[in-house]
Amino acid sequence: MTHFLAAAGDAGEPWWIALIKAAIVINVVLFGFAYLTLLERKVMGRMQLRYGPNRAGPYGLLQPIADLMKLIRKESFFPAAAIDMLYIIAPFLAAFTALTTFSVIPWGPGWEIAGYQVNGYIADLPIALLLIFAVGSIGIYGFIIGGWASDSKFALLGSMRTCAQLVSYEVSLALSVLGVILMAGSLSLVEIVAAQDAEIWYVIPQIVGFVVFILAGTAETSRAPFDLPEAEQELVAGYHTEFGGMRFGLFSMAEYINLITLSGLAVTLFLGGWHGPWLPGPVWFLLKVFVLLFFFIWMRTTLPRLRYDQLMRFGWKVLLPVATVNAVVTALLVVWI
């Protein structure tokens, strides 16, 4: 904890500015989550020749607020055979870890406001990338525990699938960013962004890594076409079948925020972070994240769900070798050139 605070307050920045920034970033991310659900429903609707939600407020802009009110006011349903403690903790664990990972992603160059140094990130850890993967893996516990503790066969099957899928694709995800780490020579996201500004956006030399990262990331956030953990036609809703009200809301929040974090990470690692001409850094960052989020929604509308054996075969026999070869070739090139 002290180390984290020290990291947050480094580079001449008072610790309370980091606290204010954390509050702002959390609220921006939560706001982004709320309107990402609306954006997804709207875009999916238009792609399917529907309007999507358009009743609550002008153009349906108040729909996320209405959904939130509905979820909060719902009865807190509780299966009789559920394991109390784990059942209650699971959604919080998922949502908490999802929110935590965003703290190390840089979104601006840093400013000097009223004589105070304000950095463009909450925390610059020397092991930021490792932290994201570590905390993300803890978040998976939320899904697995939630499905198991709710004592339902659908939830259990859903969490088993989540477990298998996330373990399989986490390997490819970690290997796909290895090339970036080798090229930048650092695990700190701030330094990776700086290295991209000095050289070139890593999406160009690391295009294979980028594609693998996006595909594995889609599976990691269990979005279509890799949404087997919550395949509605087979499993009702997957691991959160037995969760209702705001408990379900927290799971859903964790999923969407994981998607936002993944997009932010892809932007940071491959698309030059917050760098870009004319516009200020945070605007560029949000813009790039928005484009990636749109792509994820687009992919959800376009591609049908994979079969389970196809999913496993794709993960282990295609993505993993490709990511490994990419990492090895990058390592050789980095050493010899």
Added chain:
Amino acid sequence: MQPFGTLKGFGVTFKHIFKKPITQQYPEYKRPVYPRFRGRHRLHRHANGLEKCVGCSLCAAACPSDCIRVVAAENTPDHRVSAGERYARIYEINLSRCIFCGYCELACPFDAITLGNEFELSEYSRDDLIYTKEMLLAEPIKRVPIQDPDLYDTPIPAYKSSS
């Protein structure tokens, strides 16, 4: 080639963003019903103002869900309600049970009851769904647009829509 087929799919979904949605915005736009649409019941009168219903209860007998209740009474010279010997003193349809099959319409020997076009029948209470004779005889308040009868009416002459 499968990868290119996948990319083509992305193109198709993206193109559809710019097309006009086919959704009909229901409360603002009411889709016209067909002339023989079976909606809320209506009771009819003769041109001289007398009710067509004579209280024979054939509709109640034909009703599969048993939602029609008819209590008949004798017409007297100074209290003449219908054209026949008797009239329906009480005529109630419980629309929360009605399945809109139209058998009452078929059973009626005097065309006193027909199924109209109104389908917006929501109420806040079950009691409000019991329609009395006065409600069924009155002109419906809500009007539903009807498709062109010449285009959509039945080809069977005996079943031609009267409207």
